[in-house]
Amino acid sequence: MTQQTSKIPISSIILDEDIYPRKGIDHKRVAIFSENIRDGFRFDPIEVEPCPDRPGWYRLLDGAHRWSAFKSTGVEEVEAIIKDLDGNDPLLYAAKKAIGPRQLTEDESRDTARRAYSGNASLSSVDIGKAIGRARRTVDSYIADLRAVNQMGLDIKIFRMNRLGIPQDRIAERLGLARTSFQYHLPKMATLPDSANGDLASGFTVAQVAQKHGWADPMVWSLALEGKNDHDRFKELGWGFCTWDNLKVTRKWEWNDCDKQFGDDWPGRIPAQLIAHILRYFTKPDDLVLDPMAGGGVTPDACLALGRRCWAFDMMDRPETRPEIEPFTWDISSDQGLLWPVSAKEKPDLVIFDPPYFDKKADSYDKKSISGLSRKAYLEFLEAFFILLKLNVKKKTRLAFINADWRDFQNTSAAEEKYKGGILIDDYIDILKRTGWYHTHIIQAPISSQRFNAGVVCAMQKKNILGVISRYVIILGTYH
Ligand SMILES: C[S@@+](CC[C@H](N)C(=O)[O-])C[C@H]1O[C@@H](n2cnc3c(N)ncnc32)[C@H](O)[C@@H]1O
Missing domain, CATH: 3.40.50.150 (Vaccinia Virus protein VP39)
Structure with missing residues (x-):
């Protein structure tokens, strides 16, 4: 299916590092592309999306090397597909595009997986793996530590909302959890405060316990x-x-x-x-x-x-x-x-x-x-x-x-x-x-x-x- 393209000023396009999966631009590749442009070679259009917080600007999803080459040859407008990702993760989309011509290096894959997961903890290893061209297990190993911290954060959120009497269906919906994964967290609630309670019983202050466990003060007060x-x-x-x-x-x-x-x-x-x-x-x-x-x-x-x-x-x-x-x-x-x-x-x-x-x-x-x-x-x-x-x-x-x-x-x-x-x-x-x-x-x-x-x-x-x-x-x- 051919996608609709528009001509947009090259000066309105930026390379946003937050959604760029590679470690940097390969200048040799840019030089070859620049030469191709001068020779009259036509490239596929680049892909951009509107910058979320800068009206009138676009950020690159695909074509960083072509865009750099156009800039270096003094082209003022460039043919582009303006994408609406409809809630899909832009970093993973950019990664999927990037691996078409050339696989990401091990470092780039790891870094992209970690950045994507940090930005959106509901992404599964399978989804991340598909975008960066790696197996689920490899992705699991990339993000294991982040997931552990996040699970803890999630448990504390559930504990806090539960303590405030928010019904379980609303907690699950608010935290984006399927009913089954929510049930998996529930048994942990009974023992979650044990360690903080132990510290309070040993005479630590609420502020000290809050700091040590990374809990908000009101949660610790509620235990104390x-x-x-x-x-x-x-x-x-x-x-x-x-x-x-x-x-x-x-x-x-x-x-x-x-x-x-x-x-x-x-x-x-x-x-x-x-x-x-x-x-x-x-x-x-x-x-x-x-x-x-x-x-x-x-x-x-x-x-x-x-x-x-x-x-x-x-x-x-x-x-x-x-x-x-x-x-x-x-x-x-x-x-x-x-x-x-x-x-x-x-x-x-x-x-x-x-x-x-x-x-x-x-x-x-x-x-x-x-x-x-x-x-x-x-x-x-x-x-x-x-x-x-x-x-x-x-x-x-x-x-x-x-x-x-x-x-x-x-x-x-x-x-x-x-x-x-x-x-x-x-x-x-x-x-x-x-x-x-x-x-x-x-x-x-x-x-x-x-x-x-x-x-x-x-x-x-x-x-x-x-x-x-x-x-x-x-x-x-x-x-x-
Ligand atoms: C005076 S503040 C509440 C302050 C709060 N009691 C506190 O101590 O932090 C009023 C709040 O009403 C919220 N608000 C205003 N219009 C609203 C609306 N139509 N629907 C939901 N929230 C609204 C604002 O976002 C703001 O946080």
Whole structure:
């Protein structure tokens, strides 16, 4: 079958070493090709694919020597087949093409196999072998050590997701495992924490054990605190417990800094201590918590530390570092309208909902984030979301809705702020009531003011700007 070719500028094509299977260009071969071109010899078209992160550029899949020869003879445009690999591994595709005219050397095969497997651990030795022209066993020997490390990583991911109460079918799907290979990992779960537990019992700290075993701190906390009650867990974590919603005489729900062991450095990250207080007051051990926009993962991390189960979702997909946050985009404009992410029968005991506070941080989130919506569309989204939520919870489920007044104060003195542009906390409460959610608590949990530097504060004072650091945790239920 002849494939369609296009003429593309040679200057828009690059040799991307990440997907080039050979150790380097053979300059003798390039010199022969250049001579052939000058003699009027016609070559087969080269093959390229669009560069994933450089619009308008192409990277070579096949024909590095022909491309080099064209460049050296001053040709400006070259005949090329622009491929859509449709998810196939570009390095392996390039390798398969490369071995047509000349086998890869032993070094090149080994290196290509290892790079391909490191980039995509679900590739089988057979698939890699077919692309590089080597037997499955040879490939097995090339990647044995990588596979061992990866298996360990996989077991830890399964352990973590299992501990958070994510159903097995969703774990298998998330990790790209067939049911049979998933069953093979399960028996290992019982003994996986033995070594870390042994170190904890010998007096090593959580941080030391986490470092030694390459586990995240919250996982080790979940082992270290197993069997303890909430009060003792708070004590060991060094999180003072707030007895009041907000009083000057005692601790407030206010933390100047996030506990950096929990959650990632994420735009709009909230302190784990805040989530832990919600969990302690409004759930019991082993309850199921749902976080529909989990961001940097502070809710699942706090749930690990306090022995709660957690289903977390976010539009940002980070399978390697946050397998427990399942990718899901809440999209009101889709054909079917807003959908619920899971078909599980079990319903959450608590929902912790910390959405983007209107367009604050819109630049930091994905283009499809609800922070990119107009004020009207943002409020409509919330209304549709709360209706859907009510349909998917139990009678006794609580909702902890975290948000702040949104006022356009950035460059405007307080007296000039317009009523119409803002979204205040009572606007949210109106929507919540309209959708059948009734609040029992409005807890003040201010954002730290320490993030404003002296220069910013001085400029605000000169212009009579009244900033916003108030943030609220509104606790609601669907009962009357
Ligand atoms: C305020 S952040 C959550 C921060 C989180 N509580 C933490 O402490 O790390 C809001 C999150 O909502 C997510 N988000 C925004 N619009 C979304 C949508 N339509 N569907 C799914 N996630 C969305 C963003 O990716 C972002 O991670």
